[in-house]
Amino acid sequence: MNESSVSRPPPLGAGGVLLRLALIGIILLLIVLAFGYVGGWLAPKRLTAQRMVNQLQADNGVFPGYRRNHAKGVCVTGYFDSNGQAQAYSVAQVFAPGRTPVVGRFAVPSGNPYAPDSSVPIRSMAIRFSEANGQQWRTGMNAMPVFPVTTPQAFYELLQAQHPDPTTGKPDPAKLGAFFGAHPEAGPFLAWVKTAKPSASYATESYWSLNAFVLVDAQGNKHAVRWRMVSENGESTPGGSDPNYLDADLAQRLAQGPQRWHLVITLANPGDPTNDATKAWPADRRDVDAGTLVLTASEPQANGPCRDINYDPLVLPDGIEASDDPLLPARSAAYATSYLRRTSEEAHLPGTAVADTKPEAK
Amino acid sequence: MTRSSTQFVPAARVLHWLMAVMVLSMLFIGVGMVASVSEWHQCLIHIHKPLGIAILVLVVVRLIVRLRNPPPPLPADMPAVQKFAAHASHWVLYVLMLIIPLVGWAMLSAGGYPVMLSDSLRLPPIFPVNAAAFAILRHAHAWLAMLLFLTFLAHLGAALYHGLIRRDGVLRSMVGGRAK
Numbered sequence: 008m009n010e011s012s013v014s015r016p017p018p019l020g021a022g023g024v025l026l027r028l029a030l031i032g033i034i035l036l037l038i039v040l041a042f043g044y045v046g047g048w049l050a051p052k053r054l055t056a057q058r059m060v061n062q063l064q065a066d067n068g069v070f071p072g073y074r075r076n077h078a079k080g081v082c083v084t085g086y087f088d089s090n091g092q093a094q095a096y097s098v099a100q101v102f103a104p105g106r107t108p109v110v111g112r113f114a115v116p117s118g119n120p121y122a123p124d125s126s127v128p129i130r131s132m133a134i135r136f137s138e139a140n141g142q143q144w145r146t147g148m149n150a151m152p153v154f155p156v157t158t159p160q161a162f163y164e165l166l167q168a169q170h171p172d173p174t175t176g177k178p179d180p181a182k183l184g185a186f187f188g189a190h191p192e193a194g195p196f197l198a199w200v201k202t203a204k205p206s207a208s209y210a211t212e213s214y215w216s217l218n219a220f221v222l223v224d225a226q227g228n229k230h231a232v233r234w235r236m237v238s239e240n241g242e243s244t245p246g247g248s249d250p251n252y253l254d255a256d257l258a259q260r261l262a263q264g265p266q267r268w269h270l271v272i273t274l275a276n277p278g279d280p281t282n283d284a285t286k287a288w289p290a291d292r293r294d295v296d297a298g299t300l301v302l303t304a305s306e307p308q309a310n311g312p313c314r315d316i317n318y319d320p321l322v323l324p325d326g327i328e329a330s331d332d333p334l335l336p337a338r339s340a341a342y343a344t345s346y347l348r349r350t351s352e353e354a355h356l357p358g359t360a361v362a363d364t365k366p367e368a369k
Numbered sequence: 370m371t372r373s374s375t376q377f378v379p380a381a382r383v384l385h386w387l388m389a390v391m392v393l394s395m396l397f398i399g400v401g402m403v404a405s406v407s408e409w410h411q412c413l414i415h416i417h418k419p420l421g422i423a424i425l426v427l428v429v430v431r432l433i434v435r436l437r438n439p440p441p442p443l444p445a446d447m448p449a450v451q452k453f454a455a456h457a458s459h460w461v462l463y464v465l466m467l468i469i470p471l472v473g474w475a476m477l478s479a480g481g482y483p484v485m486l487s488d489s490l491r492l493p494p495i496f497p498v499n500a501a502a503f504a505i506l507r508h509a510h511a512w513l514a515m516l517l518f519l520t521f522l523a524h525l526g527a528a529l530y531h532g533l534i535r536r537d538g539v540l541r542s543m544v545g546g547r548a549k
Contacts, residue, residue, distance in 0.1 A: 016536050021459050027533040035526055042518065047404030055404045141491050143483050159406045315500035316481060321411060325489035329411060339407035346480070347507055355503035356508065 019025030021299040029147035054163055056340035060348065062166040067118025068087075071352040071360040075345040077131050077147075079122055081209075082311025083256045085302035093272055093297035096230045097222035099326030100138040102297055107136045111302065112313040113209040113257065116149065123250035128203035130253075132236060133318035134144055134213040134300070142324035145316075147338070148236060151203070154284035159337035192285040204245040208256045210266045211243035218279035218320065219330035219340075222272070231330060233276035233288065236268035236300055257305050270302040281330040315353075317346040329359065376542050378438045384431045385543055390425055392466060396518050399511075403419075418473075425470035432463060442447045444537045458524055465517040472513060476506035 019027070043049035047057075063075045070078060091104035101107045116127050129151050136144040156162050168186035172179045187193050206212055214236045222230045246252050260266055274294045275281065279288045310316050321329055321339040321341040329335050351359045370401035395417070424461035443452050477484045480503040485491050496502065508511070532540030 019534065029458065031529040031533065035522055038525075042397065042400065045404070046400030050373065050404075053404070054406055055402070056406055059406065079388070119397075141483055141493075142485070142489075155396055216389055315498070315534075322482060331408075333408065336408055336410040340403070340406045340410045343403075347504065350480075350500040350504035354504040356504060361445070 021046065026220055033200070045170075053214075054160055056337070056344040059159070059163055059166070059337070059341045060344045062116045062163060062170075063345075065169050066166055069360045070118075070120050072349050073120045074114075074118075074349060075341075076118050077114035077116050077133075078118050078120035080112050080125075080131075080308050080313075081257060082306045082308050082313035083111040083113060083257075083302045084312060085111070085300065085306050086108055087134075087208065087270065087298055087300050089298035090296070091298075092295050093222070093270075096224050096232070096274070096295065097185075097326040098225050098270070099144065099222075099324045100142065101136045101144055101324065102326070107138060109137070109300065110135050110312045110316060112316070112318065113253070115253070121250075124253045125205040125246050125248065125250075125335050128200060128205045130206060130209050130214075132209070132212075133313070134317075135313075136321075136324075138181075138324055140324075143322050144191075144324045144327060145318050145320065145322040146216060146219060146234075147318045147320050148216050150201060150206070150212040150214050151196070151217075152215055153195045153287050154217045154334065155193040156190060157192050157283045157285050158333050161190055161192075162291050162334070162337070192283070195287065206243040207246035207252060208240075208243065208260070208261050209253055210257060211238055211240045213237045213268070217284045218332040218335050219275065219284075221281075221328040221330050223326050223328060229328075231279065231281045232272050233275075234270060234272045234297075237267070237271050239267040254305070261305055265301045265303045267302075269299055270297040271295070272297050282332050284332060286335055304319070307353065315350070317342050319343065319346075374439050375538055376545065377440055378434070379545075380434050381431070381440070382543060382545055384427060384434060388424065388427055388431065388466070391420060391427070392517070393521065395420055395424060396514060396521070399514055403511075413496060418484070421470040422486060422492070423471055424466060425474075428463065428466040432467075435463070439544045443539065444535075447537075454523075455527065458520055458527070461520050462517070462524065465513055465520065469510065469513050469517060472506055472510045476503060476510055479503040479506055 023069060040049065047055045048052055060075050067075075067078075073078075085108075087101065087107045087109055089102050089104055089107065090101070093102040094104075096102075111132060114133070115124060116129050116131055129149055131147060131149045133147040134145070138144070150267045152172050156165055165186060168182045169178045170182075171177055187197065216234045219231055219233050222232050224230065257266075273288060274293045274295065275288060276292060279292070306312065319339050319342045321335060322328070348359070352361075355361075376382075398413045398417050398420070402410055402417060405413070443455060447455075474484060474492065475496040478496040479499050481498040483491050484494065496506070528540050528543070531537055532544075
């Protein structure tokens with residue numbers, strides 16, 4: 008075989024050329040349309056992380072450099088002392104007896120970093136465990152026993168219902184009422200929140216994972232779990248009317264000594280829902296005390312070690328896996344979007360929001 | 370059959386078609402996973418990272434094959450502009466396939482994320498932890514991927530133009546098969 012064997016077929020007529028050009032155009036167009044659909048640009052009704060974070064921004068305003076939710080917070084550092092009791096259920100290095108360093112963050116669940124501490128009766132705790140093998144476990148927990156909704160779509164609709172009415176500056180009670188009327192799964196949360204009071208301290212609260220996860224043991228067996236950080240500090244007391252008391256309280260407590268929580272892992276019974284964070288598991292489920300979280304210092308988040316950490320609940324080490332809870336991938340995706348927006352603002356990239364010189368006025 | 374100067378060597382053809390499937394899948398996985406809040410999000414991310422590293426390894430092999438085996442010449446009657454566009458687009462594709470995975474790896478490193486290829490396999494970081502660098506690398510990763518998608522469209526369009534309209538043996542040089 009040689010070059011001369013490549014012979015050209017007879018030339019096409021003008022009509023043939025046009026027809027074949029059209030065919031090529033159609034093939035390319037179909038690929039572009041498929042790409043646009045998969046990428047969400049041609050699927051305007053699909054709930055995406057970008058649309059979810061846009062709604063948070065619409066509700067709370069845009070505060071450049073801050074997280075789009077749980078914006079007000081404080082960095083903490085310390086360690087986790089594992090007692091080895093969770094080792095039977097998970098091969099994660101963090102559960103082997105010994106110490107794992109942590110960088111954490113306490114926060115107030117609002118997209119507004121200037122929201123008064125008493126504006127929400129909920130606090131949150133995020134922790135990054137750094138295992139010696141380089142793997143990490145990141146978890147974001149809330150001081151409430153159940154989540155209001157089951158699905159990302161319902162959470163998005165809740166954010167829409169919470170959008171402040173331009174005339175009053177507050178959510179429209181009729182819209183909120185309509186939302187909760189259509190979402191009976193929020194019942195346990197509403198019953199809890201009625202009695203909840205904004206606590207005077209981060210250190211007295213206990214924090215729930217809310218979502219279920221799966222522990223994997225050395226034999227490869229899987230165990231559905233939820234976990235919570237249980238404070239050693241007894242009763243929580245309601246905070247006062249001062250807009251900022253949580254950080255000072257925490258600093259004062261830490262000045263007197265480390266603050267401790269027990270990591271309590273609850274094992275599901277067969278049939279307990281792992282895909283519905285609105286439903287608490289029955290109280291008789293087996294609890295495993297995996298060890299003690301010891302926090303030794305706090306720092307303002309503006310330059311603290313937690314600032315640039317995305318507490319994505321799906322950054323998991325070997326031995327801990329996601330469950331089928333639909334909220335988990337949505338949290339992961341929305342946190343990634345929030346992280347990209349705020350780090351882009353930190354980098355002063357063109358097109359990103361610029362910090363207001365007087366943010367307190369907002 | 371002896372080696373024909375009108376065809377790419379078999380190794381080049383195997384690598385081309387294998388990577389064509391991988392890269393095109395990767396582009397769809399990439400835009401799909403960032404636009405999804407469903408269980409697809411996690412599933413696609415778990416494919417995206419090891420597939421990206423596989424592309425990185427294969428493109429290095431491919432560049433070695435390419436440098437050792439010059440491709441068959443383009444038809445002599447092709448306009449110079451088209452010849453230039455063909456060569457330039459090939460090198461743009463090689464460079465993008467090489468740097469997009471590296472930018473992705475550096476981006477996760479800068480964001481302080483462990484770079485996990487599976488439940489337990491972790492790659493070392495290749496960039497210091499830095500939030501501003503993360504943002505720049507994350508945007509670069511997406512824009513370079515868009516450029517790769519556009520270059521792919523041009524490449525596919527040109528290949529079909531050669532195969533359906535010019536019928537000059539250029540498409541066959543990569544598809545393989547006997548010349549008529």
